[in-house]
Amino acid sequence: MANIGERATLTILREQPFGLFLDAGDELGEVLLPRREMPVKWNIGGEVDVFLYHDSEDRPVATMKRPKVMPGEFAYLEVLSINAVGAFLDWGLPKDLLLPFREQKERLEVGKSYVVHVHVDEASGRIVATRRLNKYLNKTLPKYEEGQEVDLMLYGKTELGYKAIIEGRHSGVLFANEVFRRLRAGEKTKGYVVQVRPDGKVDLSLYPPGRAKINDLESRIEDELKKRGGFMGLNDSSPAEAIHQVLGVSKKAFKQATGALFKKRKISIGDDGIRLTE
Known part of the structure; x- marks a missing residue:
């Protein structure tokens, strides 16, 4: 079954002047792959790998492009425009990604980039972004080991240091007096687990144990x-x-x-x- 916010391999049903119609199953029905998105070679009854989302008129639509971020992930995206509904972010697809005003924690500026979480909204079924990151961070006790190398994305700064998303799931802190270079929000880097505290908080370092x-x-x-x-x-x-x-x-x-x-x-x-x- 094909779902909004996922990649799927769909069967080509027919061609129309504005593109190909694909079989997306009972729930979504037939979805359009616009002509500008069509592969060079195709045939009726053949299959095509696509990503499913909504177009500007909220109709399910397919694209062969890969978004910069998949639903369920965190990303650092640029604000392209702002209107009465919210901010619109560049996520690499023809229709920009909406960050509603209710999901913003601060005043955003066009041209600047911010760390967001992307998900399918349960109420509307649309793919949206949010700046309320803590809601989507895993709160279970992490099972990282001391000295373990992990992937980090920086997303904020406190008096203690820099907040980082660990492996796209948990949150941790790089203490300021242990950081010897300039860091910025959205930066992705390798890090190391110093310790996992009993309350689940994770202390991090940019350097492996030793010298x-x-x-x-x-x-x-x-x-x-x-x-x-x-x-x-x-x-x-x-x-x-x-x-x-x-x-x-x-x-x-x-x-x-x-x-x-x-x-x-x-x-x-x-x-x-x-x-x-x-």
């Missing part, structure tokens, strides 16, 4: 020194706030990284700061 994150910070400090002409007015005695303001890391991480660079003779450490030696 990987310190090695990354070493490179960042070297790059920052080069940008500043080889000198930076920070050392082990600097306030933690000053270190965090410049590099966005904890004082402990800074001391570990600069200590390693000093041992490698890549920097010298003085009372006024650190200098490149190469």
